[in-house]
Amino acid sequence: MRESLAGKLESLLAALGLVFGEKAYAMAGIATFALALPAYLMVLPSSFTGGRIGPAAMHYLTPRLWLFAVLMAGLLALMLPVAAFALRHGGRVKTVYGAGGLLVAIGTPLLCCSPLIPIVVGAIAAVIPAAGRIGLPIQGFVATHETLFFSVATALLALGLYGNARRALGCSCEVSTSE
């Protein structure tokens, strides 16, 4: 039977309560956020710097980029301790969504206006010459759909958090039933 959205939210909150009830995981979450937020703030605006990631990129931050950086850093800060909790309690962690979210968030600003796509397409074009023409349109598409890509990255991180929260709860149930 499929769980309702309210049920999913309830499970998520229960898992967060369980994990962050332990001081070590709460501290790990805070530390992750403290590291991830500046990283996102330097990565997300790098489409304005031709792919150069660093404090200089922060000059180009907009309210939209701030919002995505806080959201993604927050989700990462919740997801990693939850995954660590599940792993430590013998559960399996789901890395595909979280890793996908990270890659999409980092890759998007670099795909436009940096040499990344031209290098990759150039390598493909060495074998299939016609492929050389697709490099710029791909960059154009990414550049004009950046908000969509960042939303997908955020959704992937949210899915990663939810998946790992379920595993953390599953571990907790297994532990409690074995007692």
Place this chain on the structure above:
Amino acid sequence: MKRRFFGLALLALGLTVALPAAALPKSLVPEASFTTLQGKTQTLGAYRHRKLMVWEVASWCGSCAAGLRVMQQHAAELKKAGVTVILLQVYKNGGYPGASMHDLVKRFAPKLLSASNWVIGIANADFAKIYNPGHYADIYYLINPDGKVAAIQSAPGSTYPTIRRFIGQ
């Protein structure tokens, strides 16, 4: 397999800052042609013996817009140093729709439309073949009066120190 994929992804990200210069010209190519906003066809040869910045941009590119803003801030410095800037939209805007070159400059750096040392236009196919074979959305050349390319870079908003060094030469 998963590890190999992420390793390759990280390697690709690591390659993003440096522009591979192997296939790019090392000196001014006089016959490379472009069309100005006024509809005239010109060749780069007409700008020989000048300190030159040749900058190709796509109108949908974020670093190009940011670069235009920064270049407008430094317009007086460039003019004083005798630098002629040839600002061109990449051929067919890179095959992706976007604002016209006039609208792009008007939006982000309107003063440059009337600056006497700025030539604004659109790269022709031959120009793109010579100066942008890698299909970059944002690439510029700094060319000395003797025709030799002093530097090739992208995103002048972030690499203005390179331009300043060129001005100071």
